[in-house]
Amino acid sequence: MRRQRRGVQLLALVFCFGLLAAACGSDKKATGNAASGSSSSSSAAVPKGGTLTIGAEQEPDCADWVGTCGGSSWGFWMMQVQTMPRAFDVLKDSSGTYSYKPSIVLKGEPTLETSPKQKVTYQISDQAVWNDSKPITSTDFKYTWDQVANGTAIYDRTGYKDIESVDDSNPKVAVVTYKNTYADWKSLFGGQFGILPSHILQGQDRDAMMKDGYTFSGGPWVIQQWAKQDSITLVPNPNYWGTKPSLDKVIFKFQADTSAEFQAFKAKEVSVVYPQPQLDAVDQIQAGIPDTQKIVSTETGNFESLWINNSKAPFDDVKVRQAVAFAIDRKALVERLFGGLGVHDPLQFINAGINKAYEQTDAFAKYVKDLKQVDTLLTGDGYAKGSDGIYAKGGTKLSFTVRSTAGNKRRELTEQVLQQQLKDAGIDMQIDNAKAGDLFGSILPQGDFQAGIYAQVLTALTPGNCTLFCSSNIPKSPDFSGNNWTRTSNPELDTLLATVDSNLHESARTTAAKKAQTILSDNMNTLPIDPLPNVLLWSNKVVGPVGDNAILGPFFNINEWGISA
Amino acid sequence: MLTYCLRRLLYSIPVLLVASFLLFGFVRSTFDPTSRLRASRDPSVVQAERDRLGLNDPLVVQYGSWLKDAVSGDLGVSSRTNEDVSSMLWRAMGKTLQLIVIGAFVSAFIAVGVGVFSAVRQQSVPDYLITGLSYVGVAMPPFWFGLIAIQVFGVQLGWFKFVGLHSGDSTAYDVDYLKHLVLPVATLCVQIVASWSRYERASMLDALGADYVRTARAKGVPRYKVIFKHALRNALIPLVTVMALDIGALFGGLIITEQIFSIGGMGRLFLDALLQGDVYVLEAWMIVVAALIILFNLFADVIYGILDPRIRLS
Numbered sequence: 001m002r003r004q005r006r007g008v009q010l011l012a013l014v015f016c017f018g019l020l021a022a023a024c025g026s027d028k029k030a031t032g033n034a035a036s037g038s039s040s041s042s043s044a045a046v047p048k049g050g051t052l053t054i055g056a057e058q059e060p061d062c063a064d065w066v067g068t069c070g071g072s073s074w075g076f077w078m079m080q081v082q083t084m085p086r087a088f089d090v091l092k093d094s095s096g097t098y099s100y101k102p103s104i105v106l107k108g109e110p111t112l113e114t115s116p117k118q119k120v121t122y123q124i125s126d127q128a129v130w131n132d133s134k135p136i137t138s139t140d141f142k143y144t145w146d147q148v149a150n151g152t153a154i155y156d157r158t159g160y161k162d163i164e165s166v167d168d169s170n171p172k173v174a175v176v177t178y179k180n181t182y183a184d185w186k187s188l189f190g191g192q193f194g195i196l197p198s199h200i201l202q203g204q205d206r207d208a209m210m211k212d213g214y215t216f217s218g219g220p221w222v223i224q225q226w227a228k229q230d231s232i233t234l235v236p237n238p239n240y241w242g243t244k245p246s247l248d249k250v251i252f253k254f255q256a257d258t259s260a261e262f263q264a265f266k267a268k269e270v271s272v273v274y275p276q277p278q279l280d281a282v283d284q285i286q287a288g289i290p291d292t293q294k295i296v297s298t299e300t301g302n303f304e305s306l307w308i309n310n311s312k313a314p315f316d317d318v319k320v321r322q323a324v325a326f327a328i329d330r331k332a333l334v335e336r337l338f339g340g341l342g343v344h345d346p347l348q349f350i351n352a353g354i355n356k357a358y359e360q361t362d363a364f365a366k367y368v369k370d371l372k373q374v375d376t377l378l379t380g381d382g383y384a385k386g387s388d389g390i391y392a393k394g395g396t397k398l399s400f401t402v403r404s405t406a407g408n409k410r411r412e413l414t415e416q417v418l419q420q421q422l423k424d425a426g427i428d429m430q431i432d433n434a435k436a437g438d439l440f441g442s443i444l445p446q447g448d449f450q451a452g453i454y455a456q457v458l459t460a461l462t463p464g465n466c467t468l469f470c471s472s473n474i475p476k477s478p479d480f481s482g483n484n485w486t487r488t489s490n491p492e493l494d495t496l497l498a499t500v501d502s503n504l505h506e507s508a509r510t511t512a513a514k515k516a517q518t519i520l521s522d523n524m525n526t527l528p529i530d531p532l533p534n535v536l537l538w539s540n541k542v543v544g545p546v547g548d549n550a551i552l553g554p555f556f557n558i559n560e561w562g563i564s565a
Numbered sequence: 566m567l568t569y570c571l572r573r574l575l576y577s578i579p580v581l582l583v584a585s586f587l588l589f590g591f592v593r594s595t596f597d598p599t600s601r602l603r604a605s606r607d608p609s610v611v612q613a614e615r616d617r618l619g620l621n622d623p624l625v626v627q628y629g630s631w632l633k634d635a636v637s638g639d640l641g642v643s644s645r646t647n648e649d650v651s652s653m654l655w656r657a658m659g660k661t662l663q664l665i666v667i668g669a670f671v672s673a674f675i676a677v678g679v680g681v682f683s684a685v686r687q688q689s690v691p692d693y694l695i696t697g698l699s700y701v702g703v704a705m706p707p708f709w710f711g712l713i714a715i716q717v718f719g720v721q722l723g724w725f726k727f728v729g730l731h732s733g734d735s736t737a738y739d740v741d742y743l744k745h746l747v748l749p750v751a752t753l754c755v756q757i758v759a760s761w762s763r764y765e766r767a768s769m770l771d772a773l774g775a776d777y778v779r780t781a782r783a784k785g786v787p788r789y790k791v792i793f794k795h796a797l798r799n800a801l802i803p804l805v806t807v808m809a810l811d812i813g814a815l816f817g818g819l820i821i822t823e824q825i826f827s828i829g830g831m832g833r834l835f836l837d838a839l840l841q842g843d844v845y846v847l848e849a850w851m852i853v854v855a856a857l858i859i860l861f862n863l864f865a866d867v868i869y870g871i872l873d874p875r876i877r878l879s
Contacts, residue, residue: 053733061601061646068602068614069647153617156605211647225734228648228656229829233734251733256827264728264827267720437842441600467606479612 046246046544046562054555055261055270056252059229062211065193066144068153069211073457076192077274077553078232078252084194085136085218087122088186090461090551096299098354098461098550100186104128104242105136105195105218112185114504117164118178120185126172127241131217134199138174141189142166143198145176147206159188181502183509187460194218220245220559230254236559245559246544265289271539271563272546274554277338277532279409285535286340293546295536296341299353301458301550302532306402306418307444308451310525311487314398315450319381321524322367326377327425329369333417334530337410341535347528349517351465352456354550358463358500358513363521364528374425391426399428403443404453406433411453414529445480447487455532461551463513466497469520488525566870570863577859581852582632588851589628589844593620596842598644618644631848640852641845645838650849653834658853660730661830664822665815667746668753673808676758680765680804681797684773695762702759711752711825718748728827749826753819757811761804768803772796802872806865813861817854 060075065084087110088100102109107123128136148160164179178185189195197216201209213226220242221234232252236245255261258275262284265273275281285294306328314320330346338344349359375385383391383398391398402418404411415431422429434443443449456468467473471494473484496519499512520526536554538546544561548554599614615621619630634641640650683695719727725747726732732741772778773796781791820832831850838846 051733055728062648064647067647068610068617069645071601071605153614154607155602155610156607157610158606207647227734227736228653229660229833230729230731231734249734253728253733254827254829255728256824256833260728260825260827263715263720267723267727269726269728269732435596435840437596437600437840441597441842479615481609481611483606 046560047564048246048562049248050563050565051249051251052247052272052542052558052561052563053251053253053270055255055264055273056232057255057258057261057275059254062207063213063223063226064207064210066147066151066154066196067207067211068155069207071155071192073459073553076459077555079213079223079226079234080192080194081219081552081556082221082234082558083214083217083219083223083237084196085128086190086194087188088190089556090549092549097357098299099357100461103190112504114181118181118185118504120176120178122174122176122189124172124174125241128218129239129241130197130199131215131222131237131239132200133239134197135171136195136218137171137198138166138168139171139198140195141174141176142168143202144189144193144196147196147201148193151206153207156192159184163188181504183500183502183504184460184462184464187462191460221250224249240559243559246562247558250555250558265292265537265539268539271542272554273537275535275537277341277410277535279337279413281535282338282340285537289537291540292537293540294538295534295546295548296343297534297536297548297550298343298531299356299550300531300534300548301352301354302455302534303347303350303352304414304453304455304529304532305347305350306451306453306527306529307486308524308526309447309449309485309487310489311447312450314400317381318523319377320398323374323377323381323425324422324427325364325367325524325527326370326373327422327427328367328418328527329421330367330527330529332369333414333421336417337414337530338533341533343531343533347531350468350520350526350528351463351513351517352458352550353531354458354461355463355513358510360514360517360521363517366521367524367527369421371425374427378426385426389423389426390428397428398426399430400450401430401432402451402453403439403449404431404433405436405439414453442480444485445475445482447475447485452485453529458551463509464497464501465513465516465520466494466501469516469525470494470497486526488520488523490519490523490525493519566867570867573863573866574859577855581855584855585632585848585851586628588847589631590624592839592842592844592847593624593627596839596844598842598844601645601841631845635848635852640849643838643843643846645841645843645846650845653846654831654849654853657829657831657834658816660828661816661819661823661832663730663746664749664753664819664828664830665812668750668757668815669808669812671750672754672757672761675754676761677765677797677801677804679758679762681769681792681800683762683766684769684800685792687770699759699763702755703763705755707752707756708821708825710755711748711822714748714751715825727825730828745826749822749828752822752825753815761807761811764804764807765800768800769796772800775799802869805872806869809861809865809868813858813864816857817850 056074056078058072058074060072062069063075063079064070065080085105086103087106089103090098091101092098105125105128107125111121113119124136130136145160145163145166148154148157149163159182162178162180162182164177167175200216213223217237220237220240222237224235225233231254234250253270255264258278258281261273261275262281264270266289308315308321310316334346335344348362348364351359378391383393386392402415404415419429444452467483469484469488471489473482474487475482493516496512496516500509503509534548536548541564542561543564545557546561549556598618599611602610602614619627631641643650643653679695683692686692715727718724726745727748730745735741778791778796781795816831819830820836823830823832824836835850
């Protein structure tokens with residue numbers, strides 16, 4: 001009995017000592033000047049070695065990029081971009097425009113033949129190898145196509161299902177023949193999926209081999225470990241034929257949410273964060289975080305809008321839609337949301353900022369707050385202002401309900417600002433938010449809304465808006481598949497957007513896209529609000545060309561980053 | 566006793582069945598596991614996924630299919646990650662266990678000490694102070710305490726860490742691990758210590774007023790022996806029961822603590838699965854947590870009988 005008691009005492013003593021040691025052994029707090037400019041890179045020489053820890057807001061569901069579980073943005077940024085070879089990179093040129101550039105997997109620009117059928121010939125670089133030294137071949141292209149086009153539980157077959165065949169008779173030349181013309185062919189054999197290694201996966205269960213992380217790589221990094229619910233560790237690919245990583249290791253540490261991520265960044269538990277631009281994040285960035293740098297990018301793959309259900313009253317009336325647009329001061333709204341980040345102007349076209357080259361970038365600029373226009377439009381449409389200051393027609397008040405994601409403070413603030421602005425203009429707006437799963441899972445697809453506030457996120461550099469506005473994509477019962485949740489139906493728009501998706505001539509695509517944008521604006525099918533900026537923050541210890549890529553993500557060139565002592 | 570235990574376990578089976586069916590129904594009618602696929606440009610993917618997951622079958626058929634596999638030990642595959650649910654549970658349980666074991670040990674150690682001290686010094690200034698602090702502890706929401714602790718001890722003072730249980734990709738049980746443990750364990754302990762110390766104080770007061778303690782004192786037994794050997798031993802019996810019940814409930818009750826400290830335990834597993842409508846994970850989670858609560862309740866009954874032989878289970 002005595003021995004037992006001593007044991008307990010000893011254990012308690014050890015534990016208390018442990019606590020003391022933990023408390024006393026803390027890192028010294030770094031001091032220094034605040035430096036939070038908007039520089040896009042640090043020009044200091046990049047040292048070799050070291051471990052970089054990055055805060056990750058989300059853990060991906062799986063690493064089978066082709067499968068239905070593989071659609072996570074964070075998974076794409078952390079692992080896919082680092083390990084999967086791709087035919088094209090999406091890079092920004094000196095004029096600030098994003099475009100496709102052949103990656104180092106290819107010898108150069110592929111050959112495109114447009115008749116009799118669309119045919120693309122890829123010349124694969126002799127240096128392009130997997131991390132096991134096996135060459136990247138045309139059979140890998142063929143295998144990738146086969147998996148996406150014919151596999152089960154595939155996330156998105158778009159484009160691949162238009163391919164008729166892939167000729168792999170020459171291992172270093174992949175000839176892809178299309179049965180249907182596909183204008184966005186450069187997003188294939190790259191994009192979300194990359195090129196899969198046929199010599200490893202052929203005849204195997206692809207999903208089983210990839211979903212929890214994989215050991216193959218055709219990129220600068222190899223996944224060393226995916227400790228579920230904790231972290232992902234990357235180490236350099238010794239056989240990478242491009243710029244080899246300077247760092248010894250990159251660790252992505254999963255954070256519970258944006259607030260936790262900020263706390264961890266301030267406490268220097270992580271050196272880089274890529275937070276969502278939530279209100280508290282904007283406030284904290286505006287207040288300044290010592291020893292850090294940041295980039296705020298408005299040319300992103302994201303954009304937020306007031307999405308309008310064109311099939312539901314009162315928005316089945318174009319004059320009401322236009323009146324709402326003239327009732328809203330979008331500039332004041334954007335200033336309130338993102339002014340602290342230096343973002344002041346609303347988005348003036350319905351598409352992501354990175355597609356501006358294709359778009360009529362001032363299409364919605366005419367919609368500025370103009371209460372006189374509101375009155376003209378509504379009185380001309382039979383409305384009259386009631387004693388409560390709200391317009392009404394036939395005894396029915398001009399009122400609508402907006403739906404968004406519950407708990408998203410930024411969107412809740414957006415709603416409050418809109419509610420006040422619309423009330424001032426004589427339009428009543430109610431708010432009824434829902435859980436994200438319900439909103440995107442059933443409410444929007446089933447059209448159970450009048451207006452919604454949410455973001456669209458582009459995963460490929462494609463200008464096509466057909467997914468969102470072609471009448472063929474209006475969800476229908478019973479499964480309500482299709483992404484035209486605004487129920488926009490306009491034959492002229494359908495034709496133009498189909499041209500953007502299928503025409504192989506860039507000038508024709510651009511002309512059609514611009515014209516489509518004007519139609520969307522004239523009919524006020526939806527009102528763009530903001531470009532939803534990307535924000536990247538990093539410690540001064542991180543050196544190298546740190547920057548954000550709207551499609552490939554903020555870590556696209558992490559092989560060129562380093563960490564100073 | 567064996568019959569008693571078996572009967573208790575058998576009683577719990579219909580409860581588990583009803584609870585699992587209700588959970589299945591609620592989750593299926595509330596959350597759509599295919600909602601994450603709405604961003605795909607391929608409209609056919611949602612229907613294909615619904616077919617794959619059997620979402621077009623009637624609810625009873627879906628539940629029956631799950632139950633059939635579950636009773637044969639197959640808890641299914643997560644619709645979100647395609648991973649075996651059992652391995653997800655084991656992984657999460659490992660992390661939660663670390664918190665619970667250490668948290669319970671620390672809490673018991675402090676609560677017993679504080680309770681005994683408070684009882685022995687009944688109605689003294691320290692007793693009033695401890696009583697006041699206990700009420701504060703019971704009333705304080707764990708998330709509030711956790712966030713304040715992170716801000717003060719993690720961010721401002723930099724003494725402790727608060728992201729996960731290890732720094733970077735380390736898995737070592739070293740000083741760094743202890744630094745990560747302090748704040749979540751403290752958050753877990755605040756309410757538990759406050760409540761357990763009140764139990765311990767009350768039972769210690771009962772014990773100190775009992776005849777056998779008076780007899781021991783009359784016989785001239787030293788004060789510390791009277792307190793620790795005679796009174797404390799008996800005063801621990803009710804606390805052990807409460808501890809067993811509380812520890813069982815903790816397996817599913819650390820959602821906030823794990824979320825705040827980014828620890829991938831049972832609480833976060835539940836939250837992630839719920840928000841994604843991952844019904845197989847939720848069902849398995851519920852079964853495991855319910856089984857643990859039942860077991861710990863049973864353990865409390867059994868241990869009570871063992872600690873106090875006057876009590877017989879029937």
